[in-house]
Structures are given as C-alpha cells and as structure tokens.
Amino acid sequence: MSFEIFSEDLEQVLMLIEQGIQERQTYDNALENEIIKKGIKIPKIVLSKILDATKILLTPSKHIERFIVVTGIDKSGKETQCFNPENIRGVTSINDYLSRRSHRVLKISLPSYNTLLGSLIASYLKRKNKGIQLRGEISREYAWVLWSLDRAQYNSQIVEWIQDGPRHVALSKRWLESNVAYQVVNKIDEKRILSFERNIVKPDYVFIIDIPVSVVFERIENSKERMDRYEDRELLEKVRKIFLNLNRFYPYGKIFVLNGLQAPERVNIEILEKLRDLGF
Incomplete structure (x- = not known):
C-alpha cells in the first residue's frame, strides 16, 4: 500500500x-x-x-523500570548489539542475553x-x-x-509490557535521546522536544556506542547502502559531540559510553558485563 x-x-x-x-x-x-x-x-x-x-x-504514563536503550550515530553497531541479525560470531545480543536469563523482552527498533x-x-x-x-x-x-x-506508537505497549511481569524488559534501538541529539544540531532546542515528549516513557539505562564519523562513512561504503539526509559528515560530527555530552541535553537514565572502534565481540562483552552489574 x-x-x-x-x-x-x-x-x-x-x-x-x-x-x-x-x-x-x-x-x-x-x-x-x-x-x-x-x-x-x-x-x-x-x-x-x-x-x-x-x-x-x-x-500521562506511569514511571517504569527495566527499559534499556542502545544508541549512537549511524553505523555504530546498535543493531548488532541489540539483536545481532547477521549472527556475528562471538556476539550474544542483548535480546538473547536477557532471554537466556529468564527475562521476556519487548524489542523495538526506531x-x-x-x-x-x-x-x-x-x-x-x-x-x-x-x-x-x-x-x-x-x-x-x-x-x-x-x-x-x-x-x-510504542509508548503504551512498553508500559503495559513492563507492568505485566517482574521479568519483563523493554529493549529499544534508539529512543528519545536520538531525536534530541540530531535535532539540537538542527537548531531545535532540546527543551522544546523534551516538553513535547513529556509523557513518553524514559529509559533506565542508555548505552551509547561511539565511533568516529570517518568510520561511519567507511561502513556505509562497504555496505553499498545509499546515504540518507542525515548521513552527512559535518552533521554527524556535531551529533557525535552531543552524544558524548548527552547528560547536558538529556536528563534521563544512567548513561554508559562504549568505544565502538573495538571489535563487536569486545563491545558486547562490556555491555553484558554492565547489564550483569545492574542486576539483569
């Protein structure tokens, strides 16, 4: 259609x-x-x-717990760490890790x-x-x-899912923080966005996978994908800086920054160690 x-x-x-x-x-x-x-x-x-x-x-939505977000600029490896759709060896996706530890996972990709x-x-x-x-x-x-x-369109679904059981977890590739990071660069005040989305549920934990913009374009070239409007070098340099200083613009959740230049397996180990430390 x-x-x-x-x-x-x-x-x-x-x-x-x-x-x-x-x-x-x-x-x-x-x-x-x-x-x-x-x-x-x-x-x-x-x-x-x-x-x-x-x-x-x-x-208005109720405060929830057990909501995890993985974010970062384009091609940083978010999809791999969340869901590992290409089955990269040595990577246990967050989804699989949580499922193996008896959590039920609501998966979202934005x-x-x-x-x-x-x-x-x-x-x-x-x-x-x-x-x-x-x-x-x-x-x-x-x-x-x-x-x-x-x-x-996912807000009520997340709230209902989390409230439905103590082992229920919501996992999203990108959330509100991504809109803030990209739109601040586009001269939209973050307070305007946060006020507009005041009733959107906020995550407990935000994992930022950081890579240099030069690597973004190497990965785009290797993937042979067509670049979109936001895959612009100057824009992404500014967006990356916002992500690295996210707590100045986005006051929600505990933020972890990971070095995405490491092998996916190494990034994965660090994320899973953090999740274990957090009680997942």
Missing part, C-alpha cells in the same frame, strides 16, 4: 500538533477536529495513525520504517520506501515531530 502526501499539507498538521500539545495537558475533541480539518488532504489511514500518536503524547508513521520518516530522509512518498520538503522546524509520532 503506497500513498502520496504533499509536504506542505503534512507540515501544517505537524505545526498544529506541536502547538496543541504544548498548550494542553490532555487530549480533547477540539484538537482532534482541528487536526482532521487541517489534514483533510492526508490519506485517512495515515491521519488516523497521526491522531492516535498525538493522543498518546498527551496521555525509526520503525515498516509502519506508516515510520514510513513518513523514511520518505523525509529520502530512504528507499514503498509506503509513503512525500512530495516537496518539510522544514527542519517541524520535521522532528515525525520522530516523536513514530516513538509514541
């Missing part, structure tokens, strides 16, 4: 959503009707997902390009995308809201 959306129509909706969330404490029919009116040209199934996410962003809201991000980044095609450009002033909407 593929949809075409004009960026100017979507940007008007994103602008309205930010204004509505910053001005309100709870979701109401007035905001919903405004969004529906403003989004009249957006396919109904997409607008419905946007409305659902907006409602979640205005729904952006979720396989969903409609994630597909909006893919199109904005100019990644290969079969879902939604954006025509025109969304300004940086409001594009960051796309990541917030994508994340919001």
